[in-house]
Amino acid sequence: xxxxxxxxxxxxxxxxxxxxxxxxxSARLRSVAMPDxxxxxxxxxxxxxxxxxxxxxxxxxxxxxxATVVLVRAAAETAREATVAGESHDVAVMxxxxxxxxxxxxxxxxxxxLEGRETESGRGPTDLFALADSLADAVGGAVTIEDPLSRxxxxxxxxxxxxxxxxxxxxxxxxxxxxRETFRARGVFARLAATDEPVFVEPDPSHGMTGxxxxxxxxxxxxxxxxxxxxxxxxxxxxxxxxxxxxxxxxLHLLRSRASADLERQVExxxxxxxxxxxxxxxxxxxxxxxxxARMRVVAVRTHTSEEPHAMLLLAFERATTGFGWSRPGRxxxxxxxxxxxxxxxGAAAAREWVAALGAGLPPRVRxxxxxxxxxxxxxxxxxxxxxxxxxxxxETSNAVPAHETSHAVPxxxxxxxxxxxxxxxxxxxxxxxxxxxxxxRGPVSALRRHDALHxxxxxxxxxxxLEAQGDLAAAAERLGVHANTxxxxxxxxxxxxxxxxxxxRKRLAMLITLAAEDE
Numbered sequence: 062x063x064x065x066x067x068x069x070x071x072x073x074x075x076x077x078x079x080x081x082x083x084x085x086x087s088a089r090l091r092s093v094a095m096p097d098x099x100x101x102x103x104x105x106x107x108x109x110x111x112x113x114x115x116x117x118x119x120x121x122x123x124x125x126x127x128a129t130v131v132l133v134r135a136a137a138e139t140a141r142e143a144t145v146a147g148e149s150h151d152v153a154v155m156x157x158x159x160x161x162x163x164x165x166x167x168x169x170x171x172x173x174x175l176e177g178r179e180t181e182s183g184r185g186p187t188d189l190f191a192l193a194d195s196l197a198d199a200v201g202g203a204v205t206i207e208d209p210l211s212r213x214x215x216x217x218x219x220x221x222x223x224x225x226x227x228x229x230x231x232x233x234x235x236x237x238x239x240x241r242e243t244f245r246a247r248g249v250f251a252r253l254a255a256t257d258e259p260v261f262v263e264p265d266p267s268h269g270m271t272g273x274x275x276x277x278x279x280x281x282x283x284x285x286x287x288x289x290x291x292x293x294x295x296x297x298x299x300x301x302x303x304x305x306x307x308x309x310x311x312x313l314h315l316l317r318s319r320a321s322a323d324l325e326r327q328v329e330x331x332x333x334x335x336x337x338x339x340x341x342x343x344x345x346x347x348x349x350x351x352x353x354x355a356r357m358r359v360v361a362v363r364t365h366t367s368e369e370p371h372a373m374l375l376l377a378f379e380r381a382t383t384g385f386g387w388s389r390p391g392r393x394x395x396x397x398x399x400x401x402x403x404x405x406x407x408g409a410a411a412a413r414e415w416v417a418a419l420g421a422g423l424p425p426r427v428r429x430x431x432x433x434x435x436x437x438x439x440x441x442x443x444x445x446x447x448x449x450x451x452x453x454x455x456x457e458t459s460n461a462v463p464a465h466e467t468s469h470a471v472p473x474x475x476x477x478x479x480x481x482x483x484x485x486x487x488x489x490x491x492x493x494x495x496x497x498x499x500x501x502x503r504g505p506v507s508a509l510r511r512h513d514a515l516h517x518x519x520x521x522x523x524x525x526x527x528l529e530a531q532g533d534l535a536a537a538a539e540r541l542g543v544h545a546n547t548x549x550x551x552x553x554x555x556x557x558x559x560x561x562x563x564x565x566x567r568k569r570l571a572m573l574i575t576l577a578a579e580d581e
Contacts, residue, residue, distance in 0.1 A: 189215030225269030
C-alpha cells in the first residue's frame with residue numbers, strides 16, 4: 062500500500078513539494094479523486110485539484126472530498142499560504158510547479174496509488190500474496206513465490222499439502238540452506254535456469270519435504286524468481302497449465318513492482334547525490350527525502366566477493382532501499398563501486414548495527430567493508446562523506462583477507478567511525494604518503510634504521526620508546542624491557558651515528574611523525 066511519504070518521494074522528481082503536515086507522511090493512500098462540477102459527492106484520499114483558483118480553495122475542496130492530501134498547481138511563492146491552508150484544514154498540501162503537465166502528473170499519481178490499493182479482502186489487485194492465493198486454488202497446492210536467491214516474496218494462505226519444510230521456509234522468509242543444497246545437488250536450479258517448463262522435485266522425508274512442482278519466473282532471458290507448489294506427484298492437465306500461466310502472471314507483477322521501486326530509487330538516489338556533493342538547498346532536499354532536519358552520518362559500503370561483485374553491490378543497494386521511506390532509517394545511492402547511505406545520527410554503534418544488518422542479508426560468501434563519517438549537520442554532509450570514504454579505505458586495508466576466509470559480512474569490531482578513529486585515519490594518510498615517496502628519504506630515522514640493519518642494534522626501537530614516553534627514561538626502559546642506563550647509553554651512541562637534536566621539540570615531533578608514517 063502506498064503512503065504519502067512514498068508519493069512525496071516520487072513526485073519530488075517532478076518538482077512537486079509537500080508544504081507542512083510532516084506528521085501525515087505515514088498516512089496510507091487508497092484512492093484518487095478529481096473535482097467534478099456535475100458530482101458534488103466525489104471523494105478520495107488524494108485530490109488532484111485541477112481548476113482550483115487558489116491554494117486555499119483547493120484545501121476546501123480536499124475537506125469536502127475527505128482527502129488526506131491535495132495536489133494544487135501554484136507558484137513556489139505560495140508555499141507559506143499552502144502551509145497555513147493545510148494546517149487550518151487538516152490536509153497535506155502538495156504544490157505542483159505550473160510548468161508540469163497535469164495529464165502527465167495525474168497518470169503517475171493514479172499509477173502509484175492504484176498499484177498499492179487494497180481490496181475488501183485486504184489484498185491489493187497487484188499484491189503477490191493475492192496472486193499466490195489465486196494460484197493455490199487453481200493448482201490445488203500450497204504456493205510460495207521466491208526471488209532468485211530463494212527469499213520468500215509471497216505465499217498462499219492455503220496449507221493444502223503443506224509440510225514442515227514449507228513452514229520453516231515461511232517463518233525465516235527464505236529457503237533453508239540445507240534445502241538449497243539439496244535442490245542444487247539434484248540439479249533443480251540448473252533446470253529452472255534452462256527451461257520455462259515446470260519441474261517436479263521428488264519428496265525428501267529427511268528434510269520434512271513432500272514433493273514440489275517448481276517453475277521459473279522469467280522476463281525474456283532474465284530469471285526474476287520462481288514459483289513452488291507442494292504436491293505429492295507431478296501436476297498434469299489443467300493444473301500444470303495453470304502453474305505455467307501463473308508464472309507468466311507473476312513475472313508481470315514483479316516487473317510492474319520493479320518499475321515502481323526503480324522510480325523511487327532513482328528519485329531517492331538523485332537527491333542523496335545532491336546532499337553528498339553539496340547543494341545550496343540542502344534543507345529542502347532533506348525534507349523531500351522524508352528525513353528530519355537533524356544531525357546525520359554518511360556510511361560508505363563496498364562488497365567483496367570472488368563471484369559477481371557488481372551483482373552483490375546491486376543486491377546491497379536493493380536491500381538498503383527496500384521498503385517505504387518511513388519504514389527504514391536511511392536514504393541511499395550508488396556511486397561507482399560504493400554504496401552511500403545517509404543515516405540519522407544515533408551514534409556510531411547504531412550505524413555499525415545498520416551495516417551488520419545489511420551484511421546479514423547478503424549471501425555468506427560476501428564480505429562487506431564500510432566506513433562511517435562523523436555526525437554532521439545537513440550542510441556538512443559532503444565532509445561526512447569524505448570521512449566515511451577514508452574510514453572505508455582503512456577498513457579495507459585492515460581487513461584485507463580473501464572473501465572465502467570469512468563467513469560473514471562485518472569483521473570483528475565492525476567498521477570504523479571517523480569521530481572515534483580520526484587518529485588511525487591520520488596515520489593511514491601518513492603511511493600512504495610514505496609509500497608514495499612523499500616523505501624525506503634521508504634523515505635521523507633512516508640513518509638509525511640503516512645502522513640497525515648493518516650492526517643488529519636496536520636504535521630505532523629505542524628512539525620510538527623514548528619519544529612515546531616523552532623523554533621519561535624509566536618509562537622508555539620499561540617499554541623496552543631494559544635498564545634506564547641502557548636507554549641513556551643507547552641515546553648517546555645514537556647521537557654519534559646521526560644528529561638527533563632531542564632538545565628541539567620540532568625535531569622530536571618530526572621524528573615521531575616519520576616513525577608513524579613508516580610503521581606498517
